[in-house]
Amino acid sequence: MLPLAPAHGRVRAASPLDLVWTLVRTDFKTRYHGTLGGFVWALLKPLSMFVVLLSVFSYVFASDPQYRLDLIIGLFLYEFFQEATKSGLLSLRAKGFLLTKARFPSWVLVVASASNALITLALFSVVLILFLGMSGRAPSIAAVALYCVYQAHFFAIVTGFSLAASVLFMRFRDLNQVWDVVAQAGFFVAPIIYPIGVLPERLHIFLYLWPPTPIVLFSRSVLVDGRIPSALAHVLLTAEAAIILGIGALVYRWRAPRVAEEL
């Protein structure tokens, strides 16, 4: 016989973390088909990509070992940005079947949507730091800590974008295609394949407004160059992340109550 759930007041309310964990776990399982091979591939993907890129770039840019590391860091961070923002944009539509079943904090769906990209980024970061350590360029504890802080900012930026884009996507059904074009063009705005110094300094401010730019440059700076950006640079980065997260939250709050009606 099916047991009765304890009535309200006789049980502690379920934590939203249970929902977050279930979403992350089931997303991961769906993506890798719940097989051991899939799980191993999830672990191997960042490692194998790192090895492939390092091998290719070591050959192509043999005379400039600094550049190949800068390039690898830029490519991985931008890959995270593209994947996480795309998942976030589609998150409410993809999980719409849950929105019509019960009332729950639907922002959880948006935040959890970046989990797969976040797992890949975390694994890449471990591989990168281990590689730096093994090649005699081990970053300091402070540098690793700052790198983690930058990624937390990146996650806040991605979350802000995803909150806004996920609700707007319910109204503008081609927003994902528009975003694909913007993100592809943005790859060339961020100084990933070229050093920012090749552009006139007066243009730098515009490049920094594109969120991946400061994250990529600051991450390279602390991990590869061993230089810590200025306090003002950190303040500006935090302000940029806070503004994007804030605007995203406002747009989400404005549109979210009607999302179930737009499914």
Add this chain to the structure above:
Amino acid sequence: MRRTVVVEAHGLAKSFSIPSVRRETVREHALDLFRRHPTERLQVLRDVSFALRAGESLGLMGRNGSGKSTLLKIVSGIYTQDAGTVEARVPLTAVLELGVGWNPDLDAIDNIELLGTVMGLSLRELRAATPEILAFAGVERFARLELRHYSSGMAARLAYAVAFRAVRDVLILDEIFAVGDAEFKERCQARYKELHASGRAMLLVSHEPRTIAAFCDRALLLEEGRIIMDGPAADVAAAYLALLTDAPSPRTLVAG
């Protein structure tokens, strides 16, 4: 002694806008930026007020398009009303549109955890209850089978089983006994009675007068978005039948 009110709705109104030209893309909005298209408003609910008390089973009847499903979604917090207030003083569990929208790439156990956590159960509760949920749905043998391989009836039975386990204080049901074979319907009915007997409040939508008369203490009759009758379930069921057969207008049957 009068029982406490657990859900109270006051003056609820809801309308949907029906545009003459549907624009759904950035491109369509950009091209049509300065062109105005008339929009019609479809009024679905008008000034709906009612109270659900602890331990009460309240039925909701009405013809197709009378606003029943919209009212359930507003009470459940899924839709937002245009006007009026709805206050739920205890947690609600809604069984709406179940049987559709499972994640087809996940097996039954993972889907139980997904739907169960959305319905407010903790993972610990869900893991303890999973064998009973599978047994209630009659799908124990297919626990590790992906939902894509389930029939629509099996998937719906599983959804009902999760919702019946998740209910804490108030259960909201849309056409509860419309799923599965005779044996499963009987199991649902027994479960409904068990929940009612344990003091849970129920809000039940049905087109079936016998169901409302048998399972509800009181019922509301909705017509064109308004409550036109609020009274004993058997009387409302009879009024609904009269409404369908174009017998005397139900407006003349409003109690009091």
